[in-house]
Amino acid sequence: MNGLSKWTWHMMAGLGLVAFLSIHMITMHLDLILGWFNPAGGESLDWANVTARGKQAIMPFFYVAFLGLALYHGLYGLRTIIFELGIPKRMARLTTILILIAGIGLFGLGSFAAFHFASVAASTGAIQ
Amino acid sequence: MNDIKQQGNRLGIIGWLTGGRWGFERYMYSLHRITGLGILSYFLLHIFVTSSRLFGARTWELVMGAVANPVFKLGEFAVFAAFAFHMLNGLRLILIEFGFAVGKAEEPVYPYRSSVNTQRPLSVIVIILAAVIVCVGGYRFFFMH
Numbered sequence: 290m291n292g293l294s295k296w297t298w299h300m301m302a303g304l305g306l307v308a309f310l311s312i313h314m315i316t317m318h319l320d321l322i323l324g325w326f327n328p329a330g331g332e333s334l335d336w337a338n339v340t341a342r343g344k345q346a347i348m349p350f351f352y353v354a355f356l357g358l359a360l361y362h363g364l365y366g367l368r369t370i371i372f373e374l375g376i377p378k379r380m381a382r383l384t385t386i387l388i389l390i391a392g393i394g395l396f397g398l399g400s401f402a403a404f405h406f407a408s409v410a411a412s413t414g415a416i417q
Numbered sequence: 418m419n420d421i422k423q424q425g426n427r428l429g430i431i432g433w434l435t436g437g438r439w440g441f442e443r444y445m446y447s448l449h450r451i452t453g454l455g456i457l458s459y460f461l462l463h464i465f466v467t468s469s470r471l472f473g474a475r476t477w478e479l480v481m482g483a484v485a486n487p488v489f490k491l492g493e494f495a496v497f498a499a500f501a502f503h504m505l506n507g508l509r510l511i512l513i514e515f516g517f518a519v520g521k522a523e524e525p526v527y528p529y530r531s532s533v534n535t536q537r538p539l540s541v542i543v544i545i546l547a548a549v550i551v552c553v554g555g556y557r558f559f560f561m562h
């Protein structure tokens with residue numbers, strides 16, 4: 290992927306995030322105003338709501354897509370800012386590699402958490 | 418040499434606020450960068466905190482209890498406000514960077530017209546919409562329980 294396509298993906302990820310992040314913010318922070326995506330009612334972070342969302346089949350896919358977009362967009366943005374400092378080529382390569390490793394690691398952890406949680410929530414009804 | 422005329426700070430506080438000849442899009446750029454980095458820092462921590470659900474309800478309540486204090490609440494609100502600005506300003510940037518909302522290309526005939534004047538209304542809309550979202554969110558954060 291050349292530099293321009295990486296940047297174009299950064300923009301496209303930003304567009305995708307508008308939908309994902311808006312849904313996330315409405316769920317989490319407008320819970321007592323709109324109540325959307327909070328099947329148990331009340332506050333979004335109540336365990337009852339967390340497990341109720343966890344049991345919905347689409348949720349892990351939603352989380353993983355959201356995670357991937359946000360990691361790509363955010364870490365690419367960080368890389369741009371570091372590159373703008375005018376660092377030498379070798380440092381730039383090292384930066385890219387470190388950011389890539391961090392991104393893949395966090396994507397792995399988050400995806401595992403989303404899918405594992407969904408499967409336990411679906412099989413036991415709730416996690417005690 | 419002493420015939421160089423001292424220039425007073427003609428723009429005063431207005432110049433400070435508007436960046437002199439730069440205009441406030443320059444400050445929106447700074448704010449976009451600050452909010453982007455702020456959201457990213459929060460987000461990296463957020464992945465670890467929310468992954469704690471893997472260990473069940475007790476751990477979840479414990480972790481949620483640990484972050485349920487006024488400092489974190491204020492921080493969370495700052496992230497919410499950063500989201501409102503970064504998202505709307507990001508949409509503005511995407512429109513502009515892909516060539517929309519910048520006005521028609523025209524021959525550069527003196528006196529040149531700045532395309533910033535064409536873009537300005539969009540910047541004002543972004544600020545107003547972001548302020549509305551921040552107010553609604555702020556009401557939920559601080560006045561509803």
Ligand code: HEM
Pocket residue numbers: 300303304306307310359360362363364365366367369370449450451452453454456457460503504505506507508510511
């Ligand atoms: C809500 C949807 C979002 C939109 C529409 C959006 C849009 C944008 C745009 C257009 C840029 C500027 C790129 C450029 O001009 O080259 C940008 C930069 C950036 N964004 Fe986002 N973004 C969003 C969400 C996020 C999130 C969730 C994060 C953090 C995880 C983030 C972190 C960053 C960073 C660190 C930068 C680099 C700032 C800079 O170069 O000054 N953004 N974003």
